[in-house]
Amino acid sequence: MLSRVADNLYWMSRYMERADGILRMLKINYASSQDDQQEFSWKPVLRIFSYLKEEEARAFEDYSRVVLPYMVINKENPNSVVNIVTQARENARGVQDHITKELWQCLNDFYHTIRDEHLIRLLEREDPVSILDVLIKKGILYYGTIDLTMARGEGYSFINIGKFLERSLQSVDILDVKFSDVNYDFARTHTTYWRYLLLSISGYELYLKTYRSGFDARNVVELIVLNEDFPRSVIYSIYQLQRYFQRLRSEQNQDAYRTIDFMIGKIRSKIQYSTVENIVDQGLHSYLKGVREELYHVAVALDQHYFAYS
Numbered sequence: 001m002l003s004r005v006a007d008n009l010y011w012m013s014r015y016m017e018r019a020d021g022i023l024r025m026l027k028i029n030y031a032s033s034q035d036d037q038q039e040f041s042w043k044p045v046l047r048i049f050s051y052l053k054e055e056e057a058r059a060f061e062d063y064s065r066v067v068l069p070y071m072v073i074n075k076e077n078p079n080s081v082v083n084i085v086t087q088a089r090e091n092a093r094g095v096q097d098h099i100t101k102e103l104w105q106c107l108n109d110f111y112h113t114i115r116d117e118h119l120i121r122l123l124e125r126e127d128p129v130s131i132l133d134v135l136i137k138k139g140i141l142y143y144g145t146i147d148l149t150m151a152r153g154e155g156y157s158f159i160n161i162g163k164f165l166e167r168s169l170q171s172v173d174i175l176d177v178k179f180s181d182v183n184y185d186f187a188r189t190h191t192t193y194w195r196y197l198l199l200s201i202s203g204y205e206l207y208l209k210t211y212r213s214g215f216d217a218r219n220v221v222e223l224i225v226l227n228e229d230f231p232r233s234v235i236y237s238i239y240q241l242q243r244y245f246q247r248l249r250s251e252q253n254q255d256a257y258r259t260i261d262f263m264i265g266k267i268r269s270k271i272q273y274s275t276v277e278n279i280v281d282q283g284l285h286s287y288l289k290g291v292r293e294e295l296y297h298v299a300v301a302l303d304q305h306y307f308a309y310s
Contacts (some may be wrong), residue, residue: 013162
């Protein structure tokens with residue numbers, strides 16, 4: 001497969017995973033803002049998903065009707081959902097011969113939906129949750145279309161490499177920012193706070209089924225970092241990243257393959273043999289920062305060895 005094609009598929013997938021993460025976070029945080037209007041702030045969302053400086057974010061972190069349009073439809077915001085979906089569509093456009101017709105139509109439909117003037121007016125004036133639900137369902141349709149229509153070749157592997165690399169980075173960032181807001185206080189027992197954190201990454205139901213003793217910060221960390229059955233946990237994403245990368249093994253480019261496979265295996269081992277206790281002893285921020293840096297190194301190595309970036 002040409003490096004240009006692999007690059008487009010990889011970034012199409014990363015952009016769509018990012019758009020899905022932003023939309024889910026916005027939906028749950030808006031619900032949270034209605035429950036606790038006095039203490040609520042959009043600062044964590046802006047820190048994770050925007051490039052705003054702290055003083056810029058502070059100016060409207062308490063205003064839902066400003067944050068939502070900025071994060072969803074503002075074309076001046078490079079990390080808004082409309083710009084991310086546009087980037088994904090452009091990547092897909094460049095490789096239409098390598099994706100199915102159904103997938104292209106799905107992405108194209110998402111693109112036109114989010115640019116619809118009627119939807120923009122509803123987002124600004126009506127209940128935003130219903131609009132966010134429409135967009136989230138478009139993302140779910142995208143994932144289902146890939147699974148049902150794409151051949152399981154190299155292109156499918158690059159799509160999943162992008163998806164799980166982006167997902168692991170998101171889970172690390174969300175967990176780090178949310179804990180930084182409570183000064184990494186593992187004694188905090190604010191049920192609502194942990195509930196909304198888990199809802200924002202679709203982990204609430206699994207948490208309730210796994211832990212019967214109520215909400216505890218250590219259990220939240222264990223679920224999001226170490227639970228191998230949770231599709232958005234860091235360890236699950238790393239397993240899948242390694243699984244799909246190993247499908248690229250061939251007689252060509254063996255040195256590059258071994259280098260990156262070792263890097264992914266190193267991250268996997270670090271997390272696989274961690275416990276909540278040693279994560280807390282090391283310091284959650286320090287631990288997550290180390291994982292994030294190693295994931296970025298994998299992304300850079302992929303750029304250099306598979307996508308022909310210098």
